[in-house]
Amino acid sequence: DIPLADAPKSTANIMPDAQTVTSVQHWTDTLFSFRVTRPPSLRFRSGEFVMIGLPDERGKPILRAYSIASPNWDDELEFYSIKVPDGPLTSRLQHxxxxxxxxxxxxxxxxxxxxxxxxGKRLWFLATGTGIAPFASLLRDPETYERYEQVILMHTCRKVAELEYGRELVEGLKDDPLLTEIYGDSFADRLLYYPTATREEYPRRGRITDNLASGKVFADLGLPAMNPADDRAMVCGSMALNLDVTKVLEGFDLREGANSDPREFVVEKAFVGEGV
Ligand code: FAD
Ligand code: A2P
Structure with missing residues (x-):
């Protein structure tokens, strides 16, 4: 074992892909977001993820997949992160x-x-927990609204405080200079927000799967039931959530696609769970 005292003191020496943190915001004791400088050469499509990390005591990188939460036009990169108390990366990253x-x-x-x-006509973003991160990027990208008449964000968390990052994000879109310049006052009609909490009192309750399958979300938002002619969806949550939402979407005759084979919906894991 290399004694700690001999470990590299400056990360700059050991981090060829180093970026500098510009701001950090803690949302709850388990959630925080932060922004970093953007490598000038980095091009990405809104919704994509990259590997980020920190060196361990010996300078070896601990890297994890992270969705870029900022849109592709932004000068900086934003990330929205869980804090896993004993997680190899996030036990450090949260500091x-x-x-x-x-x-x-x-x-x-x-x-x-x-x-x-x-x-299609409508694009649904279906997220639980930190699964909102890729949609935080897409929601701030004008191209999303160029392609779809309406965008609907369903975000579900156990607790109300866990919805706050998404709530502020959506609130901020109403004053987004880029989006209001293009769409003016009509922007408010283009984005529908449907946050739900499952384990605390909140105006809207329940799981995404249940609110879709029962038709409650369509009734509440005044939309027709999902159908393959008009509706497209992106799903990001735990493995269990992704599997269950997939079944519900297939029940509406939507088919899962991929980059190489575009169809009516796409799915990505928000994290790799234990034993999955
Ligand atoms: P790990 O050893 O990686 O995880 C420990 C355990 O914590 C996991 O087994 C799981 O049960 C739980 N866990 C891990 N991540 C989460 C999470 N996000 N929400 C709830 N439980 C979790 N994480 C983010 O916080 N933000 C992101 O934008 C993000 N994007 C990802 C994109 C992809 C494609 C994938 C595969 C994962 C993504 N993750 C994201 C998860 C991330 O890669 C790490 O797992 C997470 O940062 C925890 O790292 P860790 O080393 O502390 O713990
Ligand atoms: P619930 O409170 O009813 O379990 P988790 O922290 O377990 O990943 O859950 C995050 C949110 O996603 C919670 O609101 C949880 O609801 C919901 N959820 C978890 N698993 C599923 C699933 N398989 N289908 C639908 N919703 C789910």
Whole structure:
């Protein structure tokens, strides 16, 4: 074992893909978001993810997949993260401060991109927990609204406080200079927001699967039931959520597609769970 005292003291030496943290915001004791400098050469499609991380005591990188939560036109990169108490990366990452460096491998990939879907009328973003991150990117990308007449964000968490990042994001879109310049006052009608909590009192309750299957969300928002001619969807949550939402979407005759084979919906894991 290398004694700690001999470990590299400056991350700059050992981090060829270093980026500097510019801001950090803690939302709950398990959730935070942060922004970092963007490598000038990094091009990505809104919705994609990259590998980010920190060096361990010996300088070896601990890297994990993270959705880029900022849109592709942004000068900086934003991430929205869980804090796993004993997680190899997030037990450390949750302590970053502005001026610190993180590792960012500039190779964006992912299935939650607009090109992976056939054209349609409405685009549904279905997320639980940190699964909202790729949609935080797509919701701030004007191209999303160029391709679809309406965008619907369903975000479900156990607790109300866990919805706050998404709530503020959606609130901020109403004043987004880029979106209001293009769509003016009509922008408010283009984005429908349907947050639900499952384990605390909140105006809207229940799981995404139940609110879709029962038709409650369609009734509440005044929309027709999902159908393969008009509706497209992107799904991002735990493995169990993804499997269950897939069944519900298939029940509406939507078919899962991919970058190479665009269809009516696409799915990506928000994290890799234990034993999955
Ligand atoms: P790990 O050893 O990686 O995870 C420990 C356990 O914590 C896991 O087994 C799981 O049960 C749980 N867990 C991990 N991540 C989450 C999560 N996000 N929500 C709930 N439980 C979780 N994480 C983010 O916080 N934000 C993202 O934008 C994000 N994007 C991802 C995109 C992809 C394609 C994938 C595969 C994963 C993504 N993750 C994201 C998860 C991330 O890669 C790490 O798992 C997470 O940062 C925890 O790292 P860790 O080393 O602390 O713990
Ligand atoms: P619930 O509180 O009813 O379990 P988790 O923290 O377990 O990933 O859950 C995050 C949110 O997603 C919770 O609101 C949870 O609801 C919901 N959820 C978890 N698993 C599923 C699933 N298989 N289908 C639908 N919703 C789910």
């Amino acid at each position: 970053i401060k502005p001026g610190d460096q993180i590792i960012l491998r500039p190779k964006p990939v992912g299935t939650l991109v607009l090109d992976a879907l056939l054209p």
